[in-house]
Amino acid sequence: MYLGLDLGTSGLKALIVDENGAAVATAHAQYDVSQPHPNWSEQDPNEWVIACLKVFTELDNNHGAAFQNIRAISMSGHMHGAVVVDTSGKPLRPCILWNDMRSEAEAKQLDADPNFRKISGNIVFPGFTAPKLMWMQKHEPDLYDRIHKVILPKDFLLHWLTKRYVTDMSDAAGSSWLDVGARDWSETLLNASGMRMDQMPDLIEGSQIAGIIDPTIAHECGFNQDVKVIAGGADNAVAACGVGAAQEGQGFVSLGTSGVLLAAKNGYHPAPETAxxxxxxxxxxxxxxxxxxxxxxxxxxxLANTLNTTPAQLSKLCAGPISGPSKITFLPYLTGERTPHNDADIGGAFIGLKSNTTPADLCQSVMEGVSFALRDCLEALKSTGTELHEILAIGGGSKSEFWIETLATILNLRLALPDKGDFGAALGAARLAMIGDGADVETTLVPPAIAKHVSPNKKLQSEYEAAYQRFKKLYPLIKEAS
Known part of the structure; x- marks a missing residue:
């Protein structure tokens, strides 16, 4: 048996699979995000350990035979988070998460250094790890001076399990410290942001063994003593492993907390100017x-919180097939935006509200606004030479048939909905555990069974295209008015 862990922003998912990669058991634990100040987003890393213990206990109690036969564990984790620990491995402060925008000035400072785009292959965004450490150096110098290691969120769990400081290439690539083409830490980039090489974890591939589970943890949690811990990877890279997007031309769109459009590449072809x-x-x-x-x-x-309801109840207001775009346009820039704008300051907006606007109208406009922003993402990918003809749709938002048909029509792409899509990243982590234990990469990272395909609504496509063109014109107007 193999165990995949998916450390998400709001909860931890666990999935046990057998030697054929078939799901055997699942468990889930939730935790909160703290927002002590505007544009801040933090989490106590110790909550991740508590969540791990909870899912381990649940799996052992309900699926003991499978749990006690686990040969390897791997994990997926949300990217860019800054977990800073002292010499004992204890966090010095809460983790600064991927959607924290406090380090905008530091990100601009680093991005102005041409070495960062040249070596890392990416713009330095405020959510990335390096500018967060520069912010700490300026605003929390006493804590900064005590930093022994800077690790990424999933690697805090990896250290808890193995007592080793290790990360993988895919997660390190989002730090702004990695030479992404060479797949190695860049001393140039570290020095430019005030960090040292000895503060970095060891760097290995996501399918390699990071260590063997610590005997004390194994005994406390009910594991065998020789369980391998495989490095794992960044959430989107591991989700790509879960849905078999590992070759050129394969990709997926994720409607999760953030929206992601991903395309696998067989070579290194950066285009940072596109965001x-x-x-x-x-x-x-x-x-x-x-x-x-x-x-x-x-x-x-x-929106659900604002209307004092739940996302599930709100989604029920938009059911059935689409019938045309809303007369209200929603700009989904609630925490700034990355692709294509690279703007931490921009705010969201509704355009076209009327006295008779209903919650259903608002819900539809939100789903469309997110889909329009993902169309912006698709156009940015196309500008790099990437081509996609059909992609998988995963994430919580993919459960809404209305939203998925809206998205397929706006993207003008056929979307494939996989079975058991809820555990895409957890499945990817379990697959990496299998590969780390000796399974073949090509025969393990296969696409899932498809539950259904959703094609663009050709009759309504011109209407949605016109609505998207209106959406595109609004960002500079909102920016000017902000």
Missing amino acids: VHTFCHAVPERWYQMAVMLSATNSLNW
């Missing part, structure tokens, strides 16, 4: 390009 990310894949000698918009299902969560 498209170019990162290492979780398996050797492969990369991927990724365009990101920051508030996908989070936009729906915000």
